[in-house]
Amino acid sequence: MINPDRRGMAGRILMLASLLCLTLGALLAWQVQAQQDERTALVMTVDDAIGPAISDYFQRGLELAEERDAELVVVEMDTPGGLDASMRSMISAMLASPVPVAIYVSPSGARAASAGTYLLYASHVAAMAPATHLGSATPVQMGGGGLPGLGGEEEAEGESESAGEEGADADAADEAAEDEPRRGETAMERKVLEDAVAYIRSLAERHGRNADWAEQAVREAVNLTAREALEQNVTDVVATDLDDLLAQIDGRTVVMEDGERTLATADLVIERFDQDWRTKLLAVITNPNVAYFLMIIGFYGLIFELSNPGSLVPGTIGIISLLLALFAFQVLPVNYAGLALILVGLGLIVGEALMPSFGILGIGGIVAFVIGSVMLMDADNLNISLPMIGGIALLAAGLMLWVMTRFIGLRRRAPRTGQEELVGSEALVLEDFEGKGHVRLMGERWNARSSQPLSRGQTARVTAVEGLTLIVEPLDSAS
The missing domain is CATH 3.90.226.10 (2-enoyl-CoA Hydratase; Chain A, domain 1)
Incomplete structure (x- = not known):
C-alpha cells in the first residue's frame, strides 16, 4: 500500500511544479509582449x-x-x-x-x-x-x-572677350547667354x-x-x-x-x-x-586599388603556374585573386578599353621575358599598362591611386630590366655543352707525337692533331674540333 502522506507530498510537489511552469510562461509572454510593444x-x-x-x-x-x-x-x-x-x-x-x-x-x-x-x-x-x-x-x-x-563656359568666356571689342551690345548678349x-x-x-x-x-x-x-x-x-x-x-x-x-x-x-x-x-x-x-569585406574587395592589385596578382600567379606546372601555390593564389578581381570589376564602373590595355601591357611584359626583343615588347607593355591603369575607372571618387600605378609599373620595369641583363650575361658566358665547350679546354697528352696522337680530355681518350711536337704527360690546349679529332697545341704556346 502507498503511504497517504507520501501521496499528499507528491501532489503538493506536482502542484508547485505546475505553478512554477505557469509563472515562467507568464513572464516569458510578458517579456515577448514588452519587446513587441x-x-x-x-x-x-x-x-x-x-x-x-x-x-x-x-x-x-x-x-x-x-x-x-x-x-x-x-x-x-x-x-x-x-x-x-x-x-x-x-x-x-x-x-x-x-x-x-x-x-x-x-x-x-x-x-x-x-x-x-x-x-x-x-x-x-x-x-x-x-x-x-x-x-x-x-x-x-x-x-x-x-x-x-x-568647355562651353570657356568658350563663352572666349566669345565674351572677342565680343567686347565689337561693342556693348555683344557683351550684353554674351552675359545673357x-x-x-x-x-x-x-x-x-x-x-x-x-x-x-x-x-x-x-x-x-x-x-x-x-x-x-x-x-x-x-x-x-x-x-x-x-x-x-x-x-x-x-x-x-x-x-x-x-x-x-x-x-x-x-x-x-x-x-x-x-x-x-x-x-x-x-x-x-x-x-x-x-x-x-x-559589408567590410565587400568594401575592401570593391576598393579600386585592391581590385586592381588582385588582378595583377592573379595574372602573374597564372603565368608562374603555366611556366612551372605543378607548383600549385602560384596557380591557387592567382585564380582566387583573379576571380575576386573579376567580381569587383563586375560591380565597379570599369572602362573596358582601359582593362584591355592593362591585359595587353602585362602580356607584352611577359612576352619580353619569354622571347627577348631588346626592350621593344617590354617598353610597349609598360606604356600600355600605365595608360590602361589611368583609364580603368570611370568615376572620380573611385579612381586608382597614381602612386600604386607608378609603383607597379616600376616593379614591372625592374623585372624586365633584370631579365634583359640576365639574358645578356648568358650570351657572354662560355658554352657549357656541345663541341663549343671543348674549345679552350686543357687535355693531357698520352704519348709523344707531332702530327697525330692521342690525348685525354674529361676522362675520355680523344684523337688529336698538333703542328708542334708534344711530349707524354704534357698539358695541351684544345683550339678547335674537327669531327672526333681535337686540334691541340702546347699550353705554353697557347698562353
Whole structure:
C-alpha cells in the first residue's frame, strides 16, 4: 500500500511544479509582449563613398527594420558621393520601404556631396547637423572627365572677350547667354545631365522640397550649408544630435509609398545596425586599388603556374585573386578599353621575358599598362591611386630590366655543352707525337692533331674540333 502522506507530498510537489511552469510562461509572454510593444529607431552609419558594399548594407538595414517593425530608420551620413547605380538602388529601396527613412548628415563637418545630395532629397526626412553641407551633384563625365558644360563656359568666356571689342551690345548678349542653365557640350553630356536633373527634381517634388535649387546643384555644382539648406526648403531639420532629431520630427507628416504617415518618434529606443564583416569585406574587395592589385596578382600567379606546372601555390593564389578581381570589376564602373590595355601591357611584359626583343615588347607593355591603369575607372571618387600605378609599373620595369641583363650575361658566358665547350679546354697528352696522337680530355681518350711536337704527360690546349679529332697545341704556346 502507498503511504497517504507520501501521496499528499507528491501532489503538493506536482502542484508547485505546475505553478512554477505557469509563472515562467507568464513572464516569458510578458517579456515577448514588452519587446513587441517597444518602439525602436534603427540607426545606420554611412561614412564612405557610395558603392556596392554601402548599397548592400543599406538595403539589409531596411529589411531588418521591416522585420522588427521599427518606427523609423535613421542613416547618419558623411559621404563624398559615389556610384550612380548604387545610389539609385538605395533610393529605390528607400522609396519602397514601409519604414520611414531619415537621412541625417552628421557629425559636424560632414557632407552629403554628389550622390549624398540625391539620397538626402529622396529621404522621408532630410536632416543636417550644424556645420555640415550638401551639393555638388553634377554627374561626372564618363572616363573621369570634367563637369559637363565646362568647355562651353570657356568658350563663352572666349566669345565674351572677342565680343567686347565689337561693342556693348555683344557683351550684353554674351552675359545673357551665360545666365542660361548649363546644358552640356556633347550629346552624351546633355543626355546624362538632363537625366540627372529630371531625377532629382522628381525626388524634390515627391517630398515638397526646393526643386529649383536641386536643379542648380546638378547643373552648376553649387553647395549649401545646413542653415542655408533649411532656409531654402532643401532640408527639413537642423539637429544637434540624434535625440534632438527625434524630438523635432515627432508629429511630422511624411509621404510614403502607400500615402501620408504621421511620425511618432518621441521616446523611441535607439537600436544601432553597424556595418558587419560582410559589408567590410565587400568594401575592401570593391576598393579600386585592391581590385586592381588582385588582378595583377592573379595574372602573374597564372603565368608562374603555366611556366612551372605543378607548383600549385602560384596557380591557387592567382585564380582566387583573379576571380575576386573579376567580381569587383563586375560591380565597379570599369572602362573596358582601359582593362584591355592593362591585359595587353602585362602580356607584352611577359612576352619580353619569354622571347627577348631588346626592350621593344617590354617598353610597349609598360606604356600600355600605365595608360590602361589611368583609364580603368570611370568615376572620380573611385579612381586608382597614381602612386600604386607608378609603383607597379616600376616593379614591372625592374623585372624586365633584370631579365634583359640576365639574358645578356648568358650570351657572354662560355658554352657549357656541345663541341663549343671543348674549345679552350686543357687535355693531357698520352704519348709523344707531332702530327697525330692521342690525348685525354674529361676522362675520355680523344684523337688529336698538333703542328708542334708534344711530349707524354704534357698539358695541351684544345683550339678547335674537327669531327672526333681535337686540334691541340702546347699550353705554353697557347698562353
